[in-house]
Amino acid sequence: MSLNHLDHCVRCDALFVVVGSRICSSCLKQIEEEFQVCAAFLRKKENRMSTLQEMSEQTGVSVYQITEFIRQQRLIVDSYTNIEYPCEGCGKLVQKSRFCSDCKRDWQEEVDALANKRSETEEKERRSTYHIKDYRWDRHS
Numbered sequence: 001m002s003l004n005h006l007d008h009c010v011r012c013d014a015l016f017v018v019v020g021s022r023i024c025s026s027c028l029k030q031i032e033e034e035f036q037v038c039a040a041f042l043r044k045k046e047n048r049m050s051t052l053q054e055m056s057e058q059t060g061v062s063v064y065q066i067t068e069f070i071r072q073q074r075l076i077v078d079s080y081t082n083i084e085y086p087c088e089g090c091g092k093l094v095q096k097s098r099f100c101s102d103c104k105r106d107w108q109e110e111v112d113a114l115a116n117k118r119s120e121t122e123e124k125e126r127r128s129t130y131h132i133k134d135y136r137w138d139r140h141s
């Protein structure tokens with residue numbers, strides 16, 4: 001039995017032989033070209049202040065695809081660009097990070113809560129077993 005199977009490309013819906021990716025080779029090639037266009041666009045100083053929408057209009061690359069590049073951190077949008085893209089948590093437009101400050105805070109709270117929970121558990125385990133390594137990082141005061 002062959003490992004290869006035919007499937008529809010998630011991007012253009014063409015039938016192709018799946019090799020690892022759900023995107024067909026012609027789409028992959030196209031995405032690569034679009035990436036080059038976007039990278040060249042951002043290399044120009046005068047373009048760096050454009051918005052995602054303007055960038056999409058001028059490069060002909062979809063807003064969705066540009067956002068993908070940014071999320072994959074292939075395209076670096078930082079302090080020198082004016083590009084905003086949707087937060088991965090709530091869709092609010094953000095710059096410089098994958099999540100807006102609200103989501104980051106929620107996320108941080110969740111992480112803190114989990115960390116507290118874990119250290120409680122570790123505390124209990126430490127009391128019940130005669131030796132357990134302490135993984136917690138000491139906070140420098």
Ligand SMILES: [Zn+2]
Binds near residue numbers: 009011023
């Ligand atoms: Zn395709």
Ligand SMILES: [Zn+2]
Binds near residue numbers: 089091101104
């Ligand atoms: Zn958000």
